[in-house]
Amino acid sequence: MITMDDIIREGHPTLRKVAEEVSFPLSEEDRQLGKDMMEFLENSQDPVKAEELDLRGGVGLAAPQVDVSKRMAAVLVPSSDPEREEPDFQAVLYNPKIMSHSVQEACLSDGEGCLSVDREVPGYVPRSARITLTYFNEEGEQQKIRLKNYTAIVVQHEIDHLNGVMFYDHINGQNPFALKEGILVIE
C-alpha cells in the first residue's frame, strides 16, 4: 500500500525526468502500481483512513511521485454535485496525451499545491481550460475524452509530472497573481 513515505519530494531527480511510455500488455508490476496509486487516492479522501494512515488528501498521483519514471497516473476527482455520489472523474491513465486544447486558459483561485512539495507556493497556475485527452486503460484500450474546468486542471497537473514539470514552473515570476485577459478562475 502506498503511504506518504513512498512519495518523493522536490529535489529528488526523478521529479524532473521525462517518464518512459508504458508498454502493453501491461506487466503485472505496472498493473499493480496503477491499482496501488488509485487505492492511495481513495484512502487519502477517506477521513478515517487518511487519519489512520496520516495521508494528505489527494485528487491525483503520478508514477514519478513514487519514484517510478513511467507515463502513468491515477486521478480521482470527487463529485462536485452534492446530489451525486459517484466521482466527477476516476481513472488510471496509461500513456496519457493531450491531443488538443482550448486557447482559453483556466486556473484555480487558490493556486495549486503538490504532494511532492512540502511548502506553499503562492500564485495562479495558468492551464488550458478544456483539453481533449487520449490514454490507455489497463486493458490497453485507447480512450478519447474531453475534459474541462477542475478535472482538466487536475489531469494537466498529472501529465506535467510525466514530463518533469512542477506546478510552480507555470507561475508568473514577475507577478504570481497576474491574470491574462479571458482566463477562467475556478473556485
Ligand SMILES: O=CN(O)C[C@@H](CC1CCCC1)C(=O)N1NCCC[C@H]1C(=O)Nc1ccccn1
Ligand atoms: O500530482 C498530484 N498531486 O501532487 C496531488 C495534488 C494534485 C492537485 C493539485 C492541484 C491540481 C491537482 C493534490 O491533490 N493536492 N495538492 C497538495 C495538497 C492538496 C491536494 C488536493 O488538492 N487535495 C484535494 C483536493 C480536493 C479534494 C480532495 N483533495
Ligand code: NI
Ligand atoms: Ni503533484
